[in-house]
Amino acid sequence: MQSADRIADVAASVYEAVVSGFGMAELTEKIGELFRSPFVGVEVRVGDWTLRRTFFADSSERERLYWTCYQAKDPFRRAVERAPDLQTVSFADITRNETLAGSAVYRDMLAPMDLDQILALGRMDVSLEIKMAIGRRVGDAGFDKRAARRLETLGRLLDRACRLKASLLQVRDGAQLPAAGQLSKRFQLTSRQAEIAAEITSGRHPSKIAEDFHVSFETIRSHLKNLYAKTGARNRAELVAILAGTGVPGVH
Numbered sequence: 608m609q610s611a612d613r614i615a616d617v618a619a620s621v622y623e624a625v626v627s628g629f630g631m632a633e634l635t636e637k638i639g640e641l642f643r644s645p646f647v648g649v650e651v652r653v654g655d656w657t658l659r660r661t662f663f664a665d666s667s668e669r670e671r672l673y674w675t676c677y678q679a680k681d682p683f684r685r686a687v688e689r690a691p692d693l694q695t696v697s698f699a700d701i702t703r704n705e706t707l708a709g710s711a712v713y714r715d716m717l718a719p720m721d722l723d724q725i726l727a728l729g730r731m732d733v734s735l736e737i738k739m740a741i742g743r744r745v746g747d748a749g750f751d752k753r754a755a756r757r758l759e760t761l762g763r764l765l766d767r768a769c770r771l772k773a774s775l776l777q778v779r780d781g782a783q784l785p786a787a788g789q790l791s792k793r794f795q796l797t798s799r800q801a802e803i804a805a806e807i808t809s810g811r812h813p814s815k816i817a818e819d820f821h822v823s824f825e826t827i828r829s830h831l832k833n834l835y836a837k838t839g840a841r842n843r844a845e846l847v848a849i850l851a852g853t854g855v856p857g858v859h
Contacts, residue, residue, distance in 0.1 A: 613641050614757065618764050619842050625651060625768035626847055628658060629812045635662035638741065638761070642754060645720050646742030651765060653773045654734055669716065677712040695726050695750055721745045726754060728762045734773065737765050771848055790850060794837050803830045807843065808850040 617637050624630040635647045639662050650659035661678075663669040673681075723745040730737045741758060743750060785793075785808065791801035806816045813827045820827070831843065840846035 613637075614760065617641055617761065621761065621764045622768045622771070622845075623843060625658065625765065625772050627810060627812055627843065631658060631660035632662070635660045638662070639664055641757065642726075642741045643747075644741045645744060646722060646725075646740070648738070648740040649765075650736075650738040651769050652736035653769050654776065656772070656776060663720070673716055677716050680710065680712045681716075694728075695724055723747070724750060726750045726758055728758050730762060730766065735766070735769050737762060737769065739765065785850065785852070794834075794850075796834070796837060800830055800833060800837075803827065804834055804846075804850055807831075807834075808847055810847075813843075 617634070620630060620634040620637055624634045631649065635649055638649070639645070639647045645664040647662040648660075651657070659674075661670045661673050663673075720742070721744045722742045724743045726741045726743070728737070728739045739758065739761065741750075741754070785805070787798070787801040787805040790796055790804045790808075791798065794804070796804060803816060803820075806819075807813070811819075813831065814824055817824045817827045831846070834846055835841065838846060838849045840849050
């Protein structure tokens, strides 16, 4: 897969994960492949809603241990929280102020992966918070300007996806989600397409919709393709935005 195609694929996964709440594992794995990184961490907060995932190329068990035991003690995490926007954090930067080599998080989590640097992005305001970290091993080439630009691009995509999520949450909190009948009239949908559109707008994942409707996942995918054609949406995130009346993400 070409570099541009990989970025486009990751971009689609960003909206998929943030808007629907599903697919964070796939998103972090794709980011790891894009940056050739053994470690990826993504955490977003929209109001009281939080979504987070950490990808360890060598062990899924390491992720569970990280969030249950070590994330509060992670010196890289604290460094990201202290500094806004894009930055590169190295072990040397941290050990000037902290005894990293003797810590449990280093011994049990970081040392086995030979992590040397973290390229990190942190953006926070009152209602929105984005944290993303990409790791590099000892001996790998350092992060260059291209990697920094890619992470900035992902940061902007996450920002847009989070703002879309915020608008959808406001719609849901206000009980203003369009009913199937309204969607049918507005977009000239069949009754079944309108039912599925209403489910998608409420945040239901297609696999769950398939179960509830007692049809195959491929049938739901076929209905989604028809919905894209009738609404002009290019992906499920745009479809949700259009159906909910919040507009297309990134288009003003």
